[in-house]
Amino acid sequence: QVQLQQSGAELARPGASVKLSCKASGYTFTSYWMQWVKQRPGQGLEWIGAIYPGDGDTRYTQKFKGKATLTADKSSSTAYMQLSSLASEDSAVYYCARDTKFAYWGQGTLVTVSA
Amino acid sequence: DAVMTQTPLSLPVSLGDQASISCRSSQSLENSNGNTYLNWYLQKPGQSPQLLIYRVSNRFSGVLDRFSGSGSGTDFTLKISRVEAEDLGVYFCLQVTHVPYTFGGGTKLEIK
Numbered sequence: 001q002v003q004l005q006q007s008g009a010e011l012a013r014p015g016a017s018v019k020l021s022c023k024a025s026g027y028t029f030t031s032y033w034m035q036w037v038k039q040r041p042g043q044g045l046e047w048i049g050a051i052y053p054g055d056g057d058t059r060y061t062q063k064f065k066g067k068a069t070l071t072a073d074k075s076s077s078t079a080y081m082q083l084s085s086l087a088s089e090d091s092a093v094y095y096c097a098r099d100t101k102f103a104y105w106g107q108g109t110l111v112t113v114s115a
Numbered sequence: 116d117a118v119m120t121q122t123p124l125s126l127p128v129s130l131g132d133q134a135s136i137s138c139r140s141s142q143s144l145e146n147s148n149g150n151t152y153l154n155w156y157l158q159k160p161g162q163s164p165q166l167l168i169y170r171v172s173n174r175f176s177g178v179l180d181r182f183s184g185s186g187s188g189t190d191f192t193l194k195i196s197r198v199e200a201e202d203l204g205v206y207f208c209l210q211v212t213h214v215p216y217t218f219g220g221g222t223k224l225e226i227k
Binding site for chain 1: 156175217218219220221
């Protein structure tokens, strides 16, 4: 069955970077877009961008250009999102989700930015 | 960007009732290929969102037929018949016709 296993919670200092991972299993990793979504506590969902692991093509929403960098490792079926220059407003749960249906979701990674 | 407006913000219902949630887009979600890419999700407390409906009216695998979606263009509706306790949580719509993809603000379904 399709599974997306995300990396554990992160605590980071303001100005630092973190790299989150999303390991896929149960399907052909290179054949589906991988989406990334942000959810701040008690708030709604925000699309960050997506990567197509088959050829590395990426799309980002304007707000996250320069903030998020999406990559994928075909050999390990793992998608990554690096968040840079962290600030308090980057504290959130980050999800990966498969394809344009967002049919399958990871369990989420909590990122806390605090001095 | 396509702005997605969901109403109501909160929807108190009695178990067994029907619930209806609206999602309105600031621009048409019909693609040049004739398809409309509007999906619905439920996020239960402490869980990741789960797909209920894709492309307006198609139930995802395993989703009960108590959930139905309808609409076209800019106006869409999710109906839940005979609400059960397991249906409680926050419902989101999402458009994936236009990049950037955009979510509705969410509707919290709760017990009256």
